[in-house]
Amino acid sequence: MPLSESPTIEVKDLKTYFFTKGGIAKAVDGVSFSVGRGKVLGLVGESGSGKTVTGFSILGLVDEPGRIVGGEILYRGENLVSASPDRMRELRGVNISMIFQDPMMTLNPVLRIDTQMIEAVLAHESISKDDARQRARDVLGQVGIASPDERLRSYPHQFSGGMRQRVAIAIALLNKPDLIVADEPTTALDVTIQGQILYEVQKLCSQTGTALIWITHDLSVVAGLADDICVMYAGRIVEQGSVNSVLDKPMHPYTNGLISSVPSRNKRGVPLAQIPGMAPSLLKLPKGCSFGPRCAQFSDACDSIPDISNYENGRQIRCHNPLDKGTILRVMD
Amino acid sequence: MQSALVVVIMSFIVFSGVFLVGDPVEILVSDDADQEEREMMIKSMGLDKPFLVQYGIFISKAIKGDLGDSFVFQEPALLLILDRMPATMELAIVALLIAIIFGIPLGVWAGLKPESLASKSIMTGSILGFSLPTFWVGIMMILLFAVMLGWLPSTGRGDVQIILGMPISIFSWDGFSHVLMPAVNLALFKLSMVIRLARAGTREVLHQDYIKFARAKGLKETRIILIHVMKNILIPVVTVLGLEFGGLVAFSVVTETVFAWPGMGKLLIDSIGLLDRPIIVAYLMIIVFLFVLINLLVDICYSILDPRVRLQDIKS
Numbered sequence: 001m002p003l004s005e006s007p008t009i010e011v012k013d014l015k016t017y018f019f020t021k022g023g024i025a026k027a028v029d030g031v032s033f034s035v036g037r038g039k040v041l042g043l044v045g046e047s048g049s050g051k052t053v054t055g056f057s058i059l060g061l062v063d064e065p066g067r068i069v070g071g072e073i074l075y076r077g078e079n080l081v082s083a084s085p086d087r088m089r090e091l092r093g094v095n096i097s098m099i100f101q102d103p104m105m106t107l108n109p110v111l112r113i114d115t116q117m118i119e120a121v122l123a124h125e126s127i128s129k130d131d132a133r134q135r136a137r138d139v140l141g142q143v144g145i146a147s148p149d150e151r152l153r154s155y156p157h158q159f160s161g162g163m164r165q166r167v168a169i170a171i172a173l174l175n176k177p178d179l180i181v182a183d184e185p186t187t188a189l190d191v192t193i194q195g196q197i198l199y200e201v202q203k204l205c206s207q208t209g210t211a212l213i214w215i216t217h218d219l220s221v222v223a224g225l226a227d228d229i230c231v232m233y234a235g236r237i238v239e240q241g242s243v244n245s246v247l248d249k250p251m252h253p254y255t256n257g258l259i260s261s262v263p264s265r266n267k268r269g270v271p272l273a274q275i276p277g278m279a280p281s282l283l284k285l286p287k288g289c290s291f292g293p294r295c296a297q298f299s300d301a302c303d304s305i306p307d308i309s310n311y312e313n314g315r316q317i318r319c320h321n322p323l324d325k326g327t328i329l330r331v332m333d
Numbered sequence: 334m335q336s337a338l339v340v341v342i343m344s345f346i347v348f349s350g351v352f353l354v355g356d357p358v359e360i361l362v363s364d365d366a367d368q369e370e371r372e373m374m375i376k377s378m379g380l381d382k383p384f385l386v387q388y389g390i391f392i393s394k395a396i397k398g399d400l401g402d403s404f405v406f407q408e409p410a411l412l413l414i415l416d417r418m419p420a421t422m423e424l425a426i427v428a429l430l431i432a433i434i435f436g437i438p439l440g441v442w443a444g445l446k447p448e449s450l451a452s453k454s455i456m457t458g459s460i461l462g463f464s465l466p467t468f469w470v471g472i473m474m475i476l477l478f479a480v481m482l483g484w485l486p487s488t489g490r491g492d493v494q495i496i497l498g499m500p501i502s503i504f505s506w507d508g509f510s511h512v513l514m515p516a517v518n519l520a521l522f523k524l525s526m527v528i529r530l531a532r533a534g535t536r537e538v539l540h541q542d543y544i545k546f547a548r549a550k551g552l553k554e555t556r557i558i559l560i561h562v563m564k565n566i567l568i569p570v571v572t573v574l575g576l577e578f579g580g581l582v583a584f585s586v587v588t589e590t591v592f593a594w595p596g597m598g599k600l601l602i603d604s605i606g607l608l609d610r611p612i613i614v615a616y617l618m619i620i621v622f623l624f625v626l627i628n629l630l631v632d633i634c635y636s637i638l639d640p641r642v643r644l645q646d647i648k649s
Binding site: 119 | 541543546547548551553568639640
């Protein structure tokens with residue numbers, strides 16, 4: 001990426017809170033990242049860490065009682081947080097599109113595939129229905145659906161899960177977006193289908209220069225797909241950097257715990273590593289570092305919320321006691 | 334096949350039920366008739382034979398489409414009822430349309446904005462629609478609109494026009510003003526039901542991922558509601574309404590009586606008073622037949638609306 005080119009999307013100190021009866025849940029609390037043209041960002045974390053809400057915030061689809069209360073989402077310099085609902089609707093599906101987690105639920109069961117694809121085109125462009133159908137047909141072919149003409153006339157229940165996710169991806173690609181937010185799109189699929197879809201998405205992104213935010217809890221997916229990685233915990237990004245440096249030398253104890261929790265072949269017979277305890281409820285976050293109570297590196301300093309510190313290679317960590325201190329720690333500013 | 338069995342079993346239940354209710358002879362034969370005239374009468378109506386024989390005769394005639402002659406009018410019961418049917422059907426269809434045209438938008442509205450004052454009023458109103466007895470509402474409507482305000486006529490059908498060989502009120506202004514009040518009265522209960530179904534459906538569908546996905550596609554809100562939400566909530570609404578339409582026809586009896594609407598229901602009430610057995614039996618048989626027919630139509634509608642229940646057409 002040339003230095004002169006500004007990122008496709010830049011999220012700055014995003015705060016999305018849910019005002020529930022039990023209190024304010026800070027689902028996203030000060031998240032910042034940026035994704036450039038053709039780049040893939042992996043957004044990793046446990047369930048409830050705020051990954052999905054981050055994605056929905058970018059599309060302006062946060063449901064009540066949630067609300068974006070602070071920060072900026074700059075799409076090519078335009079702040080989406082202050083954009084009107086109409087402007088957001090114009091951007092959605094054309095400039096920014098989204099793929100959802102559960103392919104069985106994302107397609108309307110009573111509408112044919114062609115209806116659901118053509119409407120996505122016609123919502124943004126005034127072209128003839130035939131042209132829209134032609135485009136739908138082409139894109140279905142692109143995502144690897146055989147005999148797209150026939151498939152267009154089918155209903156969602158006539159597809160398998162993997163096929164439905166391909167259709168959903170095709171819908172996301174229909175209007176050649178600049179940014180796709182993919183919310184665990186392969187989690188519900190079996191491994192072989194997952195591999196095919198990952199391959200195709202990666203190919204399409206590098207061909208068209210589409211930026212991709214890939215939300216997942218699966219580190220192995222991120223390892224093969226992403227350029228950069230953000231690890232989220234309880235609404236905050238605790239570690240970010242290029243995918244290789246983070247996965248090779250995790251500095252935040254949580255990232256380290258996540259990586260050690262991946263079952264792998266060379267640890268046969270040894271009990272699987274796990275992070276003790278459970279992710280905290282967003283309504284009852286511990287004082288100080290929210291990972292503190294589960295952290296082996298816990299110290300008195302962790303009673304205050306750690307700031308983000310910058311390290312070499314653009315890595316950022318939010319921790320008082322990062323791992324590998326001796327070798328990497330070099331605060332940049 | 335199943336439907337045919339239902340019709341046969343119902344015919345037996347209906348026939349034996351009516352047989353047990355009472356002896357029409359007491360009412361039909363004039364008090365000053367002597368024993369011989371009485372016997373003649375009983376014999377001419379076939380009431381001297383044992384129950385099963387009477388049932389056998391009834392069935393064998395029914396298969397040929399003859400449900401017996403009315404004791405009172407000395408005319409085929411079926412013709413008498415069919416003669417009154419268009420009036421009842423008109424009333425029921427108008428009531429059904431009212432329920433749909435007002436019920437679905439109100440219900441969807443209430444589902445979209447559950448916290449707003451308007452939708453809370455709609456829901457409260459629907460509870461009234463459920464719980465107030467039809468006959469009382471009918472009488473109150475007459476009192477208000479016919480007696481006190483004098484806007485609408487309270488009885489009869491008004492001007493009728495013959496359309497497709499059937500007398501129809503709704504296409505003339507006078508007829509329409511006659512049909513309006515009874516139809517609204519009959520519709521109230523169904524209206525409340527449609528509102529509740531549409532509201533529950535909307536609230537459920539709105540939280541589905543495919544609605545969020547539709548938003549993520551950048552569709553206009555109107556299209557999301559009119560196409561994506563509506564098509565899904567129509568499935569339960571059509572199912573229930575279809576089944577309820579039979580009830581609308583069958584139990585318009587009360588409304589027809591209150592508004593002196595000359596339909597089948599009123600004929601039934603009169604016939605029950607006179608123990609005119611063939612008419613009662615024929616009426617119930619027609620209703621049974623209607624229910625079976627409507628069930629079939631609902632199934633067809635259902636498969637149009639919901640592709641998942643359609644039989645897979647295999648063409649690979």
